[in-house]
Amino acid sequence: MKLTLEIWRQANKSAAGAFETYSLEGVSEHMSFLEMLDVLNEKLTSEGKEPVAFEHDCREGICGACGFVINGRPHGPQPKTTVCQLHMRSFKDGDRLVLEPWRAAAFPVIKDLVVDRSAFDRIIQKGGFISVNTGSPQDANAILVAKNESDKAMDAAACIGCGACVASCPNASASLFTGAKISHLALLPQGQPERWKRAEAMLEQHDLEGFGPCSQHGECEAACPKGITLSNIARMNGDYLFSQLAYSPRVGASTEGG
Amino acid sequence: MDLSSKAPQDVDIRQAWDTHKFRMKLVNPANRRKYRVIVVGSGLAGASAAATLGEHGYNVACFCFQDSPRRAHSIAAQGGINAAKNYQNDGDSVWRLFYDTVKGGDFRSREANVYRLAQVSVNIIDQATAQGVPFAREYGGTLANRSFGGAQVSRTFYARGQTGQQLLLGAYSALERQISAGRVKMHARTEMLDLVVEDGRAVGIVVRNLETGAVSTHAADAVVLATGGYGNVFFLSTNAKGSNVTAAWRAHRRGAVFANPCYTQIHPTCIPVSGSYQSKLTLMSESLRNDGRVWVPKKAEDCGKAPDQIAEADRDYYLERKYPSFGNLCPRDIASRAAKEACDDGRGVGPKVEGVARGVYLDFADAIKRLGKSAVEERYGNLFEMYERITGENPYEVPMRMYPAVHYTMGGLWVDYNLQSTVPGLFVIGEANFSDHGANRLGASALMQGLADGYFVLPFTLPNYLAGVKPGGANEGTAAFKAAEADAQGRLDKLMGIKGKRTVDSFHRELGNLMWEKCGMARTREGLTELLGRIPQIRQEFWENVTVPGSPGELNQSLEKAGRVADYLEFAETMALDAREREESCGGHFRSEYESEGEAKRDDANFCYAAAWEFKGVGQAPVLHKEPLEFKYVPLATRNYK
Structure with missing residues (x-):
């Protein structure tokens, strides 16, 4: 042709x-x-x-x-x-x-068609991990994870970090990318200790990088080559909100003081 | 040349690693930050090593040519990762994994390294799980396993068909955590062009910033290469397009000997080439052979017919015919060679590329009849979708077409038990070293080795070296650095200055086709000799007639490719020489002269060694050194799958 x-x-x-x-x-x-x-x-x-x-x-x-x-x-x-x-x-x-x-x-x-996506790495640096040093974990089967929760975590973890979500979004938001990583870790027991801090820190970096806010257009979900769903953004927003309301630095400080 | 393994010889192999760990020197935590370590590559081996060394407190710099460390080619591994957890209580053990790996490697690996690999495999699963790697699970919440080729136990952990992706993202997250903590400095879009050696020690590297084109040097107290394999010497392979031999080859030129370059693994189930524009090959999981039946027409004249027009009696289910006990599940090397034979015989199917049809059917009609379409869909649905996306054919209705493709390279830079090369201070991990896989790698063992090296071996052996070195001894101002940088710059200028008529890709394709024909699935002395005559000619034409558009001071993908192809044109010669020198058939190395009834015939009396080549100059014969291999724990035996 x-x-x-x-x-x-x-x-x-x-x-x-x-x-x-x-x-x-x-x-x-x-x-x-x-x-x-x-x-x-x-x-x-x-x-x-x-x-x-x-x-x-x-x-x-x-x-x-x-x-x-x-x-x-x-x-x-x-x-x-x-x-x-x-x-x-x-x-x-x-x-x-x-x-x-x-x-x-x-x-x-x-x-030409090459863009700089290093902002994604910087978002991950703010909390897209579980703080566990090599060699310290217990036996893998000591952590039980319900199959459906594990499957949902895997759905979120399938993100390939290509940036199509940002390109499709009228606000150039990276909420789907950020939400996918936050969800992946929030859905697993291993991710709980840092869950609220993670959502807050990653979203703050997301905004600092100049990505826009999510206004629920849903274009990102349609463009995602890996089928990452909008529910990940909802989970991220929920975690962020919870972090703001129930886990503010003030509460932490007073607990420590008391 | 000292090729002693340095594995403890005075204790049983079961105690070797623990004994060795205790004997090695440590670096005081307060002193660690004074040591600079360079890690090149950010795949499973590189990312896990850089992250762990960062956790220990070393001052680490990590380099990758991709735009992000998360994109290294480990990400494409599908099937799984082996570990001797014995969660299934089916008789697995460290010893059995060790035994299977030595045997699977056709007795061409180093026993002590393989035992250690099996030993630390269990820690990898614990580590990855703690990082949040979403391995497949049972309903009770425990980890699931599946079985894989070359083993009779279920010891493979997996995350759907994306195990490599999930393990890499786990290692990447650990790496990003250390970057955030300031212990690792990441240099993405930065390619290593040379190794700097001073007073016989590796002290740094020369790199090119791929975005700005700037060439610079970086000094360190030790250099770690985790730069993957050389499968792209064939141009077409399942490797990522950027995967290259440059870092390993440049280190080789600086004194690191290269071991067993002829050991390459050909994966039997890849989507066939569809035209001369083909840029890479896509692997379809080996698991398809559990239910698919492989066949070609009995008569060459039937090959043009639609498969459903070929009567059952006119089909040759050649694997079932030749290997009645293993049938379609025989090992990778055997299945690959059988497919080649059928196509060489003129019985290949699918479109003809350059006059020959190179494909065999992998037919699910019987499985669909036996199990029902939904059961087949449940097992292989995602693979069928991927196949249809690429070929436009629906495998529920038309048999898949498959052909073998280069997939993994077992050879690499020679390393001792400490993973140190023959250049002190230069360590090599993952696929880049000549590794633990001997002449053939078992499925689900590449991920295991990459992470074993990075998380659990190098972080112990590297400090042992550093403890004997004064920190901060190297600096970028010395003559060795200036000379290496000038060399690299001169080479780039030379490539830009040729301004010939042929594109870089045209040379790469020419070399790749030739390597595939003469040094691929089946090799002969005659073919290899012819190949050894051709490679210098192509190399000469390359340096006279290649064209590299654009300028060196910017993002220039043609220049990147040119540098890599130039190194392949040197490397290929050593690979062909190694293949010619090894007058036996073992694992992935099949010499047509050494076979009995179509099966590989090993020659333990004469070739039970690792062949380590020492560089003597471009176009000059490298010198062969031998590390004898001893099999004290797994007795030498012939593989038989009939």
């Missing part, structure tokens, strides 16, 4: 970007979307032009490195599919595809 591609080209963080149009022939329906871009890049390189920079690594939908917006939809038209697993049979001959990077103030564009 033959495609017309309008791709966002931007040299670096401070440069102004613009769309450029490319025409590509001989695209096979069996190619993945990224393989189609490989073909384009080989062509550009052979013509002495600079290839399009895009992020990718595992190309099997799990590392979370890839992702850009295709015709307004993060990761393109297939539900629950990262762009590396999206195949060209989802498109037809003569299609015009507009490719642009994740758009969010907290995700500055580094080059």
Whole structure:
């Protein structure tokens, strides 16, 4: 098939970007979307032009490195599919595809379709872990976890940190990402001791990074390639609220003093 | 060359690790922060090592080429992680896991290392669970297990089909905690270009910031490589696109000997190549072979027909025919070779790529008839969905098509019992070392080894080295650092300056195809000799005719690839040489000349050693050193799956 591609080209963080149009022939329906871009890049390189920079690594939908917006939809038209697993049979001959990077103030564009998602790591640094040093745990089966709770924790833990939720959100909120990690740990007994502090600290960092608030549009859930649900945001908000009401630093201080 | 393992020889293997731990020196907690440690790579091995060393109080710097440490390729492991917990009370033990791993590795690993691996496997599960890794559970709340290839007990822990992801995110969370505490400094989007060696010790690395292109040096009291395997030398593999041999190869060039590079694992069930544009291969879990039946048409002329048009009598269920007792569940290396033979015989199915159909059917029709569609869906639903997403074919109606693909590399930098390479101060962990898997790795053992090394071995053995080193001895201002940095910069400039006609990928594909043909599933002296003649030619053309667009002072993915391919073009030669030198068949290394009735024929009298190669210069023959392997606890025996 033959495609017309309008791709966002931007040299670096401070440069102004613009769309450029490319025409590509001989695209096979069996190619993945990224393989189609490989073909384009080989062509550009052979013509002495600079290839399009895009992020990718595992190309099997799990590392979370890839992702850009295709015709307004993060990761393109297939539900629950990262762009590396999206195949060209989802498109037809003569299609015009507009490719642009994740758009969010907290995700500055580094080059072309590559953005800086280090804000996600900084949110995790504020509490997306259980404080347990290597070597100190008891036997694994000493902690019993009901199967359905464990399954729910796994549903939340399946997040790949790609950033599609942010790109799809009109507020550029990272609530789904943050809520998924908070939920994963809040649903497990191991996560209880730090539960309230975690929700508070991670959400504060979320706001500091410049992500917007959640206004329950639900676009993130629709865009998420791993099917992370909005209920994770509700759980996060509940934990945050509880933290504010029942676990404020004042209470802690007075307990210590008493 | 001293290739002594340094494992205690004066005690029984069961006491070796505890004895060794007690004998090793410690570093006083107050002194630890004075020691700088560099960890390169943030997969299971790297992240767990960096986090644990941070917890201990060392001053750690961790580097990864990805935009975040959470994306390292350990994340893609599906099946599970072995541990000798014996939670199922089915006769498992540390000894049995040790025994299975030595035997599964076809008696080409080091016994003491394998025993220790089995021993600490139980601690890994405790650690991961405490971190919140959501392993599968039974209704009573205890951890669930499943069985896996090469074992008769259920010892594999798993988190759906995403065990690698969950274990990596556990290690990543521990790492982020130490970053937050200021004990680990993370350098993402930073690729190691060289190792700095001063007075015979590893004292630092040269790196390139992939976003700005800036080249810089970092000094440390010890360097740890956790940089994964070299499967992408084949271009097509199940590895992530960025996985590369550069860090290990650069360390090799600086004096670390490279062991058993010819040991590669080919996974039998991957989605076949669909065209010449193919960029990577996707693995489908080995568990599919529990219920799927593998077949090809008996007659080559039937290959073009739709599978349901081929009568039962005209199908060749070749694994069931050749291996009646193990059938479709025979080990990975055997299933892979049988698929290749069928396709070489002209009986492959699916679309032809470059004139040959390379695929075999994995058919679930009988399983659906026997168990019902819903039971099959429950077991394999997510895999069927993934298959359909990639191929556009519905495996409930049409048999899946499969073909083997490169999946894991057992070879790597040689290390002793302390995981130290032949360069003092350079430690190598995870898939990057020549490891504990011998000539073949059992399923669910890669995650085990990565985390064993990072959480439970290196944090004891590294301090033993540091205790003998004055902290802060190395600094970036010395001649060794300046020279290494100039070398790396010169190489980048050279790559940019060639301005030839061919793309980096075209060279990588050419090398990869050739390696797959001549050094893949079946190897011959003749083919390897031809390969050894071709590699220097491709390398020469690369350095004369490659084109790298853009500039070096910015994000330049072509330049990143060019550096990696340049190293593969050197590494490939040593790999082919190792494969030619090893005149026997063992595990993943199959030499067509050494077989009996189609089965691998090991030669213990002449090849019961680890082959460790010493670099002598590009285009110059490396020197072979041998570490003899002794099997005192698991007697040498022939694998038989018939």
